[in-house]
Amino acid sequence: MMPISATAQEDLPDIPAGWEMGIDTPQDTEPIFELGLDGEVSVKFWIDNQNMAAITLDIEFDIPFDGSANGPDSVEVSAQTNKSFDFTIKQIDVAAFAASQSDRFIVTGTVTGYSGSPLTSGGDSKDGEGNVTIPMVVDLTIDLSESSGPLNAGTTSSLEVSVTNAGNAVDSVHKVTVTDSCPLLDVGGAEELEGVAIEMGQNLTQILNITTSDSHPTKNCVIEISIQSRGDVDAGRSQTADSDESTLSIVEDRGDSSNGNEQSNNDGNTSGEGDIISKNLTPLWPGAVFITLLLGALVRRKID
Numbered sequence: 433m434m435p436i437s438a439t440a441q442e443d444l445p446d447i448p449a450g451w452e453m454g455i456d457t458p459q460d461t462e463p464i465f466e467l468g469l470d471g472e473v474s475v476k477f478w479i480d481n482q483n484m485a486a487i488t489l490d491i492e493f494d495i496p497f498d499g500s501a502n503g504p505d506s507v508e509v510s511a512q513t514n515k516s517f518d519f520t521i522k523q524i525d526v527a528a529f530a531a532s533q534s535d536r537f538i539v540t541g542t543v544t545g546y547s548g549s550p551l552t553s554g555g556d557s558k559d560g561e562g563n564v565t566i567p568m569v570v571d572l573t574i575d576l577s578e579s580s581g582p583l584n585a586g587t588t589s590s591l592e593v594s595v596t597n598a599g600n601a602v603d604s605v606h607k608v609t610v611t612d613s614c615p616l617l618d619v620g621g622a623e624e625l626e627g628v629a630i631e632m633g634q635n636l637t638q639i640l641n642i643t644t645s646d647s648h649p650t651k652n653c654v655i656e657i658s659i660q661s662r663g664d665v666d667a668g669r670s671q672t673a674d675s676d677e678s679t680l681s682i683v684e685d686r687g688d689s690s691n692g693n694e695q696s697n698n699d700g701n702t703s704g705e706g707d708i709i710s711k712n713l714t715p716l717w718p719g720a721v722f723i724t725l726l727l728g729a730l731v732r733r734k735i736d
Contacts, residue, residue, distance in 0.1 A: 451487060451509075452480040453541050453558040456516055463562030464534065469569065471499070471524035477539045477560045478516045481509040488545040489555075491517075496535035496564065499524035506544075521564055530632075531568040531601035536561055570663040571599040572630070572673040576640075576655070582681040586646035591678060593622070593657060594637045597630040604629050605636075606662040614653035614682065616645035622657060642680065650684040 455463040456476035465473045481487050488508045493501035503519025521537060543555030577592040597603050605625045612619060620641045630636050642655075658675035 449482045449484065451482055451543070451556075451558070453539070453560045454478055455539070455560045455562040457562075464565060465521070465562060466565045466567055467521070467524055467526055469526060469567060471526050472520055472522040473564060474518065474520050475537075475562065476516045476518050477541075478514060479507065479509045479541060480514040481511060483546070484511050485547040486510045487543050488548070488550075489541040490544050492540045492542075493519065494538040494540070495521055495524075496537055497524045497529055497566070499564075501537075503539075507541075524564075524566075526566050527569045527571070527600055529566045529600060531566055531599075534563045534565040536563050566600070568663050568667070569600045570603060570661045570667075570669075570673060572597055572603055572605065572659060572661045574657060574659050574674045574676050576657050576676040576678045578678050579680045582683045583642065583644060584683050585644050585648035585650075585685040587644060589642040589680070591640045591642060591655070591680075592637060593625070593640055593676075594635050595625060595630065595659060596635040597632055599663065600632060601663065602629050602631055604662040605659045606665045607660040609658045609660075610640075610655065612653055612655045614648070614651055616648040617653050617655075617680075617682070618643040619655060625659070644682055646685060648682050648684065651682050653680045653682055654678075655680060 454477065456478055457463045465475055467473050479489065486508060488506065490506050491504055493503060495501050499521055500523045501519050501521055504517055507515075507517055509515045519539070539560040540557060541560070542557040543551065545551055545555075573596045575594045575596070579589065579591065583589045595605055604627055606627075608622045608625050610619050610622045620643070621638060622640055624638050625636060628636055640655075640657075654677055656675060656677040658672050660670070661673040664671055664673060
C-alpha cells in the first residue's frame with residue numbers, strides 16, 4: 433500500500449509561484465521616454481512568469497497628455513519565461529504642452545487564466561510604470577512689412593520686421609540673414625533681432641533701415657530675410673526656421689526736369705497777386721530830349 437502522505441501530496445493543486453511586470457529600459461536606467469515631434473514614442477513592457485504554468489493576461493494602458501497607446505489587449509507568457517511586448521504611445525499634441533513637461537504612463541496586466549484555462553474570479557494585477565516627456569517644439573515665424581510706396585534714389589526708408597514664437601518654449605533668433613536683389617541698396621538693423629529671448633506666444637519687432645545710393649537706377653528690389661532658431665541649433669539642426677520677403681520700388685533721381693521757360697516768363701511780370709513789376713516798353717534815347725527842345729526854340733523864333 434502507498435503511504436497516505438504521498439497520495440495526499442499528489443492531490444494538491446499547483447500553487448502559482450508568482451509573476452512580475454515592468455517597463456524595458458536600456459541598461460536599467462529610469463524609464464523616461466521623450467516623445468518625438470510627431471507625438472509618438474515606442475516602448476516595451478516585460479512580464480516574468482515564474483509559475484510552473486503558462487499565464488494569460490489582459491493588458492490596459494493609461495497614457496497622459498490626452499494620448500493613446502497602440503499595443504496588445506491580451507498576452508500569454510509560457511511557464512518560467514520572461515517575455516517583452518512592444519507598444520507605441522501616440523496621438524499627443526506636443527505643441528499644446530510646455531517643453532520638458534513630464535507625466536507618468538501605466539501599463540496594467542491582469543491574470544485571466546492559467547495554462548489556457550480561464551479564471552472564474554478576478555485574477556492578480558500588476559503595473560509597469562514610466563514617464564513621457566514633451567520635446568521642445570521650435571516654431572519661430574517672421575513677417576516683413578511691405579513698402580508704403582516708391583523710394584527715390586539717394587534717400588532712406590524703413591521696413592518693420594516681426595518674429596513670433598509659436599513654439600512651446602522660450603526661444604530666440606540665433607542668426608538672421610538679409611539678402612536683396614539690388615547691389616546699390618543697403619539694409620541695416622536686422623542683427624538687433626539676434627539673441628533676444630522671446631516668450632511663448634510673444635513677438636519681437638525691429639525696424640530695418642533702407643538706404644539707397646544716389647546713382648541707383650529705377651528698379652524693383654526684392655529684400656529677403658531669413659532666421660535660424662536657437663532651439664534648432666541646440667538640438668543639432670541647422671535648418672532655416674522661417675523666411676519672408678518684400679519688394680521695394682526704387683525710382684532713379686533725374687534731377688530738375690523743368691525747362692526754365694515758366695521761370696523766365698514769371699520774372700519781370702508779376703510778383704505776389706498781380707503786382708506789376710515792369711512793362712515791356714522800348715527805352716527812350718537820351719538825345720531825343722535835346723532835339724525836341726531845339727526844335728521848340730526855332731519854331732518860337734519864327735513866330736516872333
